[in-house]
Amino acid sequence: IEKLLTINEPNRENVFEVLRDIGVCRMLKEEDRRLSRTNRPYDEKFIIEKLYYDKDIRIKNYQYPN
Structure with missing residues:
Protein backbone atom coordinates (compact mmCIF):
# COMPACT_ATOMS: atom_id res chain seq x y z
CA ILE A 1 0.00 0.00 0.00
CA GLU A 2 2.83 2.38 0.86
CA LYS A 3 4.33 1.93 -2.61
CA LEU A 4 0.98 2.73 -4.23
CA LEU A 5 0.56 5.85 -2.11
CA THR A 6 3.97 7.18 -3.12
CA ILE A 7 3.26 7.12 -6.86
CA ASN A 8 3.16 10.78 -7.91
CA GLU A 9 1.56 10.29 -11.32
CA PRO A 10 -0.46 7.06 -11.16
CA ASN A 11 -1.15 5.32 -14.43
CA ARG A 12 -2.02 1.77 -15.39
CA GLU A 13 1.60 0.80 -15.97
CA ASN A 14 3.21 2.00 -12.75
CA VAL A 15 0.27 0.88 -10.59
CA PHE A 16 0.34 -2.57 -12.22
CA GLU A 17 4.08 -2.84 -11.50
CA VAL A 18 3.29 -2.56 -7.79
CA LEU A 19 0.10 -4.64 -7.80
CA ARG A 20 1.54 -7.61 -9.68
CA ASP A 21 3.88 -8.29 -6.75
CA ILE A 22 1.07 -8.32 -4.19
CA GLY A 23 -0.70 -11.64 -3.64
CA VAL A 24 -2.96 -10.63 -0.78
CA CYS A 25 -3.11 -7.12 0.62
CA ARG A 26 -4.68 -6.48 4.00
CA MET A 27 -3.83 -4.43 7.01
CA LEU A 28 -3.37 -6.26 10.29
CA LYS A 29 -5.27 -4.98 13.30
CA GLU A 30 -1.96 -4.22 15.02
CA GLU A 31 -0.86 -2.06 12.09
CA ASP A 32 -4.22 -0.33 11.90
CA ARG A 33 -4.09 0.60 15.59
CA ARG A 34 -0.79 2.41 15.05
CA LEU A 35 -2.34 4.81 12.53
CA SER A 36 -3.95 7.89 13.95
CA ASN A 66 -22.41 7.62 -5.44
Missing part, protein backbone atom coordinates in the same frame (compact mmCIF):
# COMPACT_ATOMS: atom_id res chain seq x y z
CA ARG A 37 -7.57 8.18 12.94
CA THR A 38 -7.48 11.97 12.88
CA ASN A 39 -3.92 12.80 11.86
CA ARG A 40 -2.71 10.39 9.21
CA PRO A 41 0.39 11.13 7.14
CA TYR A 42 -1.73 10.70 4.02
CA ASP A 43 -5.39 10.58 3.13
CA GLU A 44 -6.22 7.23 1.53
CA LYS A 45 -9.72 8.37 0.66
CA PHE A 46 -8.40 11.38 -1.26
CA ILE A 47 -5.80 9.27 -3.06
CA ILE A 48 -8.29 6.57 -4.06
CA GLU A 49 -11.27 8.82 -4.86
CA LYS A 50 -9.42 11.71 -6.49
CA LEU A 51 -5.94 10.89 -7.78
CA TYR A 52 -6.55 7.29 -8.85
CA TYR A 53 -10.15 7.85 -10.00
CA ASP A 54 -9.09 10.78 -12.19
CA LYS A 55 -6.53 8.49 -13.85
CA ASP A 56 -9.22 5.84 -14.51
CA ILE A 57 -7.73 3.46 -11.93
CA ARG A 58 -10.30 1.70 -9.73
CA ILE A 59 -9.73 -0.26 -6.53
CA LYS A 60 -11.82 -3.40 -6.92
CA ASN A 61 -13.30 -3.70 -3.42
CA TYR A 62 -13.44 0.01 -2.55
CA GLN A 63 -16.88 1.48 -1.83
CA TYR A 64 -16.90 4.64 -3.95
CA PRO A 65 -19.45 7.34 -3.08
